[in-house]
Amino acid sequence: MIQLLSMVILSEMAVITVLSFKTPFRKLVIMGLDLVKRGRGPVVVKTVAGTVFVVMMSSLYSIQKRWADDGVTNPTDQILMVTSLLEATLMGGTLFLALMIDRLHHYIKELRIRRKSMDALRKQVDLDKVKALEEEVTTLRGELKQAESDIETKTKQISAAKVNSVALRKQSEGLLLEYDRLLEENESLRSQLKSLDQKLSRLDSKKNM
Structure with missing residues (x-):
């Protein structure tokens, strides 16, 4: 009995060790x-655990009863009592380690579920960020197109203004040339008038003589 319980405890300790570290064997143990x-x-597990618990309690009760009634009288009783106490201790250790294995398995499964939910939430957040960035890029593209159209309109207006300024400059140059021509004609007319005045004054002076 002691050897069987010792093997069970060693097996449970090995299972706990495997569950405590991330190794390829942990997946196999979790699947099992x-x-x-x-x-x-x-x-079945609850039935076996209940049976072991009942046997352990009965062993402890028998030890306590024997100790209270007769006491330890000879070495044989001492050996039997120690053996029963060791068996009860091993049974308790077996139940405790089984509970530890159950809780470790539960927490590992819960941790995996939480990690999956966190990954899904993180992916959802990333998708939301990507959608927001895509919307922002679309908005910026629209603004860029609007800016390009505004620039094109302004460029056309500037080109038209340049054309108008060139036309006005040519027109002003033509007006300046016309003004210069008119000034020259005016000067020539003045000179002609002066010459006529001089001729008239000469004629008048001749008549008076």
């Missing part, structure tokens, strides 16, 4: 525990 917890597995 998942299979144990399916179907009639939980009922």
Whole structure:
């Protein structure tokens, strides 16, 4: 009995060690525990655990009763009492380690579920960020197109203004040339008038003589 319980405890300790570290064997152990917890597995485990617990309590009760009634009288009783106490201790250790394995398995599964939910939430947040960035890019593209159209309109207006300024400059140059021509004609007319005045004054002076 002691050897069997010792082997069970060593096996449970090995399972706890495997569950405590991330190794390829942990997946196999988790799959095995998942299979144990399916179907009639939980009922069988609870039945075995209940039986071990009852046997442990009966052993402790018998030890306590023998100690209270007769006391330790000879070495044989001492050996039997120590053996019973060791068996009860091993049974308690077996139940405790089984509970530890169950809780570790539960927490590992819960951690995996939470990680998956966090990854899904993170992906959703990333998708929302991508959508927001795409909308921002679309808005910026629209603003860029509007700016390009405004620049094109302004460029056309500037080109038209340049053309108008060139036309006005040519027109002003033509007006200046016309003004210069008119000034020259005016000067020539003045000179002609002066010459006529001089001729008239000469004629008048001749008549008076």
